[in-house]
Amino acid sequence: MHERANRPGPWQTALVSNVIDETYRAKTLTLELPAWRPFIAGQHFDVRLTAPDGFQAQRSYSIASPPERTGAIDITVELIPEGEVSPFFHEIVRPGDRLEVRGPIGGPFTWNSNMGGPLLLLAAGSGIVPIMSILRHRAIAARRVRATLLYSSRSMHDVIYRAELDDMDASDPNAAIWHTLTRSPPDGWKGYSRRIDETMLEEVTRDLDDRGWTYVCGPASFVELTANILVDAGRRPESIRTERFGPTGR
């Protein structure tokens, strides 16, 4: 709990070395860090933007890349059309830009291969980002650990990291990837097409030992609902780690 890897470093200037479109509203930025330090999958970085009038905005972005990759991290930023900051990442940022960042930051929403499993991973929308770091870490360091991901997206076009997840599902016998599409499933879609509920959770976890770890990340309402279902179903609250974002209304 007091590992050095948990401590954020001071502000540093990162070089944006790559920008890729994950979906029509999610971009991944590769940030080269002059003072890279070890992190744990699930942690995030703060980014600070400064306007010519001195106005500054800070936001937190989860790391998407695995901790095995040194020197640089990937962050994935979802476009929030009315947002103050995310349109900057979508319309302005290009390779060669420099950004002020600090990290790694974050507490219990982290998984290290020595924690073992199995892993139950539940994500909605861009809540997949820190969970992807966990899955990538597992794929490198602990393929024997069973992992089940249930990922809720609006439509197939909103699924971030889709090709990599499909590949993981097909090639890794210990990884199971489930999707649910809440708004517009494509014709012939055989997966789930509704919000995550008790029945769905029971179906995807049927063969999964419940003595491992559960990670839930997404909008606050999704996390609240999902965590409550899991506790009602008998999962130990201490084994459930959550990361919530977005307002709840009031």
Next chain:
Amino acid sequence: MLTRGFFGRKRPQPHRPLPPGQYLENGFPVLSAGPTPRVDLDKWTFAIENQGARLAAWTWQEFLALPQTAITTDIHCVTKWSKLDTEWKGVTIDTLLQAAGMESRDGYVMAFCDGGYTTNLPLKDLIDGKAMVAHQYDGAPLRPEHGGPARLLVPHLYFWKSAKWVRGIRLMHADAPGFWEAYGYHMYGDPWKEQRYSYD
């Protein structure tokens, strides 16, 4: 460092300055590290403890029977959002300490909670009307995801110090890190000094 191409956007201007690095939020975001605990009000108590001994404890009914205080205040979350003019009702820590017959105002406390959360604070930051155990928000019982039935409210510090689902405070001679503080968050957490992380 100037960020190429960043000019900010038209945004609702807060009617008073926000601490550095904060933005105005009109919703009420929820941030918790685990599931929202189930709290049985029949078994709920708020306790003041010292060296493992209970100096005082109140059941839910006893707690509600204590003198109540309403405040309107701004809150600042370390995840960068601030919310202005939030309305709370509860029992001030002054009232609790007085009811417990406690004279000392020195040292530190560890707030402890359902779900295992803790956070550390200097006792002087809880007294003289600076903090309360709040059970109402915006005229209604505090909702579970926001820390109900009762949370600590210490609005002059970052909001992680306002521990949700609080069940008591433990007196300490020396400061010691609570839950987030052990993960590298600041021991004190003054938003106006932007004390987010351990060496800010």
